[in-house]
Amino acid sequence: MRQTTSTEATKQLAATLAPYLRPGDVIVLNGDLGAGKTQFVQGVAAGLGIGGPVTSPTFNILLSYMDGALPLFHFDLYRLDGSDQLEDIGYFETVDGPGATFIEWGEKFPEALPYGYLEIDITVNESGIRLVQAHSFGERARNLLFVWAKDSKSRLAQTQ
Structure with missing residues (x-):
């Protein structure tokens, strides 16, 4: 669990x-809408050395x-109405593909999530402070969370 107090801090954590x-x-x-999910992806993209703007895929x-x-x-699965639409957008091929896949609003279709994934919950309190919590599902995600949490720059704290 980690608190971030600005957009930049959220991006730095993600990086x-x-x-x-x-x-x-x-x-x-x-x-929720505006919690910082796309900002998190922007931070990861910067950490991967991705050049150009990283925007919300809400309409794409x-x-x-x-x-x-x-x-x-x-x-961004927000605009999808049913899990049958996942096939039309190449969801399953992409998730099994050659890169890292970030899914906003994946909780809409829990039956379509892979066996293993890292879940990151971002909540914003009334003061605008974001609470970032991570949970792992499956062995690879557990290992990913472990090494990320041990990184001194992430300053993730383990919670019970």
Whole structure:
């Protein structure tokens, strides 16, 4: 668990995850509208050395960034009505693909999440402070969370 007090701090925290990502890693981002999910992806993208702007894929559903140390795929499932639409957007091929996949609003379709993924919940309190909590599902995600939490720059604290 980590608190961030600004957009930049959220991006800096996310950038500390980038060096540990591997092809096939899936990160599910949960949080209300405006909580900082896209900002988190922007931080990871910067950490991967992705050049150009990283924007919310709300209307595109999927944005791909291939110019970093690892391909980055960014889904926003907010506008989808049913899990049958996932097939139409190449969701399953992308999740099993050659890069790290970040999924906003993945909780809408829990049956479509892979066996293993890292879940990051971002909540904002009335003072504008973001609370970032991470949970792992599956062995690879558990290992990813472990090395990320041990990184002194992330300053993630373990919670019970």
